[in-house]
Amino acid sequence: MNKQFLIVANWKMQLSYNQAVEFCTQHFQELDRSLPDHVSVVLCPSFEALYPIGQLLAKTSLKLGAQTCSNYKMGAYTGEVCAESLAQLGCTHCIIGHSERRSNFGETSNDIAIKTTRLLEQGIRPIICIGETLKEHQQGLTIHALHDQLEPVLQKLAAHPTPAQGIIIAYEPVWAIGTGQSATPSYLNKIFTWLDQLYSTILPMTPCTLLYGGSVNEQTAADIARIDKVQGLLLGGASLDFQKFKNIVSLVSK
Ligand code: PGA
Numbered sequence: 001m002n003k004q005f006l007i008v009a010n011w012k013m014q015l016s017y018n019q020a021v022e023f024c025t026q027h028f029q030e031l032d033r034s035l036p037d038h039v040s041v042v043l044c045p046s047f048e049a050l051y052p053i054g055q056l057l058a059k060t061s062l063k064l065g066a067q068t069c070s071n072y073k074m075g076a077y078t079g080e081v082c083a084e085s086l087a088q089l090g091c092t093h094c095i096i097g098h099s100e101r102r103s104n105f106g107e108t109s110n111d112i113a114i115k116t117t118r119l120l121e122q123g124i125r126p127i128i129c130i131g132e133t134l135k136e137h138q139q140g141l142t143i144h145a146l147h148d149q150l151e152p153v154l155q156k157l158a159a160h161p162t163p164a165q166g167i168i169i170a171y172e173p174v175w176a177i178g179t180g181q182s183a184t185p186s187y188l189n190k191i192f193t194w195l196d197q198l199y200s201t202i203l204p205m206t207p208c209t210l211l212y213g214g215s216v217n218e219q220t221a222a223d224i225a226r227i228d229k230v231q232g233l234l235l236g237g238a239s240l241d242f243q244k245f246k247n248i249v250s251l252v253s254k
Helices: 017-034 047-057 083-088 099-105 109-121 134-138 142-158 185-202 221-225 242-253
Strands: 005-010 039-044 063-066 091-096 125-130 167-171 208-213 232-235
Touching: 005 091, 005 208, 005 242, 017 039, 017 047, 017 242, 039 091, 039 242, 047 063, 083 091, 083 109, 091 109, 109 125, 109 142, 125 142, 134 142, 142 167, 142 185, 167 185, 185 208, 185 221, 221 232, 221 242, 232 242
Parallel strands: 005 039, 005 232, 039 063, 063 091, 091 125, 125 167, 167 208, 208 232
Antiparallel strands: none
16 A cells, blocks of 8 residues: 555553553554654654653654644633643644544534644644544434534634645544444445545645544454545554554555
8 A cells, every 4th residue: 555644543541641651662663663654653642641752752753642632822721731832742743523522521613623723823733533423323414413523623724824734634433433343444435535525625725634543453454544535544442552553554554
């Protein structure tokens, strides 16, 4: 596979500070050495581990990402972390609108549009997550749900100058996240064709990378990676087991 390919590891809050730093110290130089030029890897630990992991990755080609950021630029917002600080810590990417943030912390499409702008102002590439619930999927409302989540964000971006670093959209069906149930290649083919058309209609000049996430494993990664419009993967569980992670990187690099 010769296309440029991006693999994002979302460690969620699955590792403590010590565990995240140890995991990175033990393994990631080895991964860096085996990475072909056309494959990029972004590691997204939780906030507290960004600084030490950024230091460990500094001499590698691996990139650093955060898992969310504040809507606000700066100010009296207890517990929040602003995009400017993420940039200062060396983050080149940031996941936003993950379904766990939408369902557990009430993030709306408007919040996600604001966070996208905050990140782009700081030169960080937003990884905008969208995905339908099981109920929406079963009722045939997938496209409707994805449109509702994505269109307001893209329209807001269209009102601003084109960001040079571009954006990333990660399609993650909620019913596939952490469930062991992955979407089939033929289903994904339809969704990614639709996604490609939507963003190129609203943001024709903005570079955009499309990722798939949701229970990707060593058995499914290669077939998903071969889908025409899929340009990368967002891995949760599989990124926490180094051997599995490395195998997936190697499978999609071929
Ligand atoms: P999963 O998580 O690979 O464990 O399903 C993906 C995600 O939530 O980003």
